[in-house]
Amino acid sequence: MATLAFLGAAQQVTGSCYLIETGEHRLLLECGIRQGTDRRDDEDEQPFSFDPRTIDSVIISHTHLDHSGMVPLLVKSGYDGPVYTTSATRDLLPIMYRDAASLILSDYERKNRRLLRAGKEPETPPYDMEDVEQALQLIVGINYGIKQQVCPEIQLRFRDAGHVLGSAIVELWIAAEEGNRKLVFSGDLGNDCAPLLSDPEVIAEADILLLESTYGERNHRPLSETLEEFKKVIETAANKGGNILIPSFAVGRTQDLIYWLGQLKREGGLDSHTVYIDSPMAIKVSDVYSRHQSLFNDDDPDFRQFIKQGWDRWLPGLVYTPTPEESMELNTLNDGAIIIAGSGMCTGGRILHHLKHNLWLPNTHVVIVGYQAQGTLGRALVDGISQVKIYGEEISVKAKIHTLGGFSAHAGQDQLIRWASNFQPKRPHLFLIHGEPEAMDVLQQRLIQDYQWDAYIPSLGEVITL
Numbered sequence: 001m002a003t004l005a006f007l008g009a010a011q012q013v014t015g016s017c018y019l020i021e022t023g024e025h026r027l028l029l030e031c032g033i034r035q036g037t038d039r040r041d042d043e044d045e046q047p048f049s050f051d052p053r054t055i056d057s058v059i060i061s062h063t064h065l066d067h068s069g070m071v072p073l074l075v076k077s078g079y080d081g082p083v084y085t086t087s088a089t090r091d092l093l094p095i096m097y098r099d100a101a102s103l104i105l106s107d108y109e110r111k112n113r114r115l116l117r118a119g120k121e122p123e124t125p126p127y128d129m130e131d132v133e134q135a136l137q138l139i140v141g142i143n144y145g146i147k148q149q150v151c152p153e154i155q156l157r158f159r160d161a162g163h164v165l166g167s168a169i170v171e172l173w174i175a176a177e178e179g180n181r182k183l184v185f186s187g188d189l190g191n192d193c194a195p196l197l198s199d200p201e202v203i204a205e206a207d208i209l210l211l212e213s214t215y216g217e218r219n220h221r222p223l224s225e226t227l228e229e230f231k232k233v234i235e236t237a238a239n240k241g242g243n244i245l246i247p248s249f250a251v252g253r254t255q256d257l258i259y260w261l262g263q264l265k266r267e268g269g270l271d272s273h274t275v276y277i278d279s280p281m282a283i284k285v286s287d288v289y290s291r292h293q294s295l296f297n298d299d300d301p302d303f304r305q306f307i308k309q310g311w312d313r314w315l316p317g318l319v320y321t322p323t324p325e326e327s328m329e330l331n332t333l334n335d336g337a338i339i340i341a342g343s344g345m346c347t348g349g350r351i352l353h354h355l356k357h358n359l360w361l362p363n364t365h366v367v368i369v370g371y372q373a374q375g376t377l378g379r380a381l382v383d384g385i386s387q388v389k390i391y392g393e394e395i396s397v398k399a400k401i402h403t404l405g406g407f408s409a410h411a412g413q414d415q416l417i418r419w420a421s422n423f424q425p426k427r428p429h430l431f432l433i434h435g436e437p438e439a440m441d442v443l444q445q446r447l448i449q450d451y452q453w454d455a456y457i458p459s460l461g462e463v464i465t466l
């Protein structure tokens, strides 16, 4: 009997994790970290609800840590089998894993200094750089469209999900006693308006479909409106002076921004400002993007020509500031800088220094281009907070905060439904995953009302027979 257990991202967004058992073999589909309120109280003592040594293979849909981030800990806990992912994700994961580990390790260092000063025992981090390097050794990159035998009963194929570089929809053919089943896992589906990547690939056949529902309750604002708003902010800053700060995720959003800013430069709308990419991680990621430019869409052949010679050929005057010294130098600029830096929700990283130096200035513009979770500084700024504390210093928020909603890397409600309705003529059993309960309910209702398609919302830990 083949079964599927929903171990994560069931009625929540993060911690993507599903366990498929065939009787003979155990395959882990995704191994993501839980973030924010999705975290369990016993998370640190009990990271896995299964024994990692009993898993035969792991499949990862894309580089985001809520889909991939637990692999180093899985390896530390005894897993030593293959970790299948796409070729581009294989090239991105070293950047993501090493960055995440160094953040964790420096957090523990700080914490342990405090503990030692208080005469207490220091604590051991959950995993270290050695575990990361060992995990990276296990990663097997497969190109889109190639069938791979994962174990004797299971075949795997990745299709382009268009969400971030290397992101995949996962197709699995599972031979079970009851007969053969095809399972399709949507992964995170991209937004059709994404400038660089292709639309999610159309798939027509499945017996079981796991569909992400991040934006199951609504559509995004039209991209054209977002771009107009973005242009207006830059125009205002050009006329009245002041810097523009953009907190941004290193994977995907930063590259999209360089694309839009390059287009604006070409139209003559960006002569007043210099664009700085102040994120060593985003610089490395951009490099991987250009190495895999064969995966870009064909919408803008000009862009593809330019990008062959580098991102700064597309956006002339683009400045990278990888070193801390170069980054600190930006603090002396009062005007004429567009600074793109992480972290995307202002929870850490270099953007904090820039916010500290610029938020109190009424001429500063902060442009929010991504999702801001409850409890983050980014969210507080969006909600109109007037005073913030950064690195122990009280900062008055006089800057203008702009929230641009149209840059999402996720499919909106209509796009999700359109993609799912490609499964024809036979409708698969549909399971909604990777969403807040409210978003899932709305999507479920719409599927029933408009398509007479009954979708099931599994709960965390639920097991179904395939």
Ligand SMILES: [Zn+2]
Residues within 6 Å of the ligand: 062, 064, 163, 188
């Ligand atoms: Zn994602």
Ligand SMILES: [Zn+2]
Residues within 6 Å of the ligand: 013, 064, 066, 067, 188, 434
């Ligand atoms: Zn996700």
